[in-house]
Amino acid sequence: MSRTPGGLADAVVHLDTVHKVYGGGKNKVAALDGVSIDLPRGTFTAVMGPSGSGKSTFLHCAAGLDRPTSGSVRLDGVDLSGLKEKELTKLRRERVGFVFQAFNLMPALNVRDNVTLPLRLAGSRPKASEVDEVIERVGLASRQKHRPGELSGGQQQRVAIARALVTRPAVVFGDEPTGALDTRTAREVLGLLREAVQWAGQTIVMVTHDPVAAAHADRTLFLADGRIVDALERPTADMVAERMTHLGAWAEERTAHDRQYGATR
Template sequence: MHSAQGRAADELLRLQDVHKVYGRSRNAVAALAGVSVGFRRHTFTAVMGPSGSGKSTFLHCAALLDRPTSGSVFLEGQDLTAMNERALTKLRRNRIGFVFQNFNLLPALNVVDNVTLPLRLAGRRPDRRLVNEVIERTGLASRRKHRPGELSGGQQQRVAIARALVTRPVLLFGDEPTGALDTQTALEILGLLREAVDGGEQTAVIVTHDPVAASHADRVVFLVDGQVSAELERPSAEQVATQMTRLGAWARTQRPAGVTPTDAERVG
């Protein structure tokens, strides 16, 4: 923990020598192979890589939805890998927000009830003023009583973002948050994420395959074969696409023996 505390004061999240291995012996697949990377407060980072590079595993380990095989994950200097499941669950409810590609809304609940669900699960009484503020910020004021089935995909993702923001998390994770949306709606959603970071409250880390989405980030981290292979600061979509083309060609020639395309798809 001391080494983490000695890092830059503005670093919110750090993965230190994180490994994640699925399976045993000859059937083992190394989804992450010693990832060390930090994320500064109030920044927006996109994580990209070819199929099988470990993006999804990276996100799950960074959020401790899945425990690393070895290595440490620090949030505000605290080693999350040393915490028990009960403490982790409480931390995730209070400090971390999640936005997924498939929205993960409860179909029987209206917008307000879906947004306030994390607070209720944590045993906290929703602050009506804060709930209203989040719903306004995400453009849902006229949809408060609608259920997910009565909303477009973009509106459902706005609900998911509002739900992620309502606990005032320090860290916001997105797993392909614009993957199921059309181009214009995706840009609107990215604008909301950008606003959450620029407002000074959140730090965002998203996994995406879309160079346009990545170009909205302050920084892009590229993974290949479970390792950080490159980074870009404030990139254009064209720069991201060029880097991805290079990495894709490199990854096809470097895939470890015994790792099949099916294995690669599983580790993200």
Template sequence: MNTFAMDTDRIALAPAVRLAAVTKTYGRGPRAVRALDEVSASIPRGSFTAVMGPSGSGKSTFLHCAAGLDTPTSGTSHLGDTELTGLNETRLTQLRRSRVGFVFQAFNLVPALTVRQNIALPLRLAKQRLDPAWLEEILRRVGLTGRADHRPAELSGGQQQRVAIARALITRPDVVFGDEPTGALDTVTAKEILGLLRGCVDDTGQTVVMVTHDPVAASYADTVLYLADGRIAGRDDEPTAERVAERMTHLGAWS
């Protein structure tokens, strides 16, 4: 029996992200806040999932627990076949650097570094070898080939977010997590960035999980997960901006 083949099949079948009865409580005693309340969710590989909910619904905590940025109070979170809740901080840091990409509302670029150097930074931090051909491919995908030697101050906001996406992709991560990645961009530029994230899923099989408050942004996803009061309040596997906006209104997001 081929053990390697069995392991490969098991890993291939594992969801990209899985949360099982995850509860996250901040603080203690009467002032304790339960940000997540026994949340279970499974996100397939090669999919684009948006996470939405009213302010305080737990969507950012969901992302942080799924990405290994925060540890659940109870329950388990998995990245592929790896249980994150059993890892110490050193192992979590190593895992995040090699298997997870992050794109935030703030671009978080290093001003003194060029576009090329900013993109390669996660590999330097993880002490991994840079594949020049892959770097050039990433630059081409995000439309920055001609800007590779520029510094962040010489770029528009949309171009800086493209650098952030390229930086998230350079390690060939299992999952790219986005926390309001278009929140600081104008409407036209936001659509360009969302189209780029959509292309990462459709063209290369990347898995993207994005927290957003914008129904238009959510409409680019395959699935929208709705959170309310720290619990899963529903999902939509055929999201449109209109359907998402209506559902958010019912959740009390825009009362």
């Protein structure tokens, strides 16, 4: 796996004219329509957009979970298009962390074993001191022997965050990581992600529908019809909500136009 020299050194994730098309003929849907973006190292990026805008497809292509129809994706300097499936799996395991809305913990394993599972699957022996540090960072030092069923939703998501961070990945992708949590717990989890950027220089990319969640990011990208149509630096919840309101109205107008156009063809 060769890395890219020069200009992309600080772009942990680089998308170049990425298209993703599902289906064919009349059923063809363009989920991503020529997306180009750099996501810098050590930053927190939120991705927002109306339903069907391409948010999940963006995350899946950027993380190497799905291959684009055309265009290229580089992750930590590696061009994903040239990788075979086995190489892609290895790269995701070693350089990518994931935090999902459903915590995806192993119910039979305790906190510590859930956190160290990615390392053990990769054939690595976890360093006790590093595991201790990440578990302490997420506030679960006294709960290491508890199983997921003995933890609250917020505590389970903390375990998932620790699991994503313990491999020291190049980037952590979050797919609605606070979607199943109450407001106070969500704020605590977002604070943890924010801290990971600050104390570990972690890179985080988070898909969310929540303006409050997006306000924890350094930058918010707005997707509509598979394209990045806007961005906010150092966003506030009010700024994000306002942009989303405009995007929602725009999306409704586009849908109405498309229906009319389809009816007259």
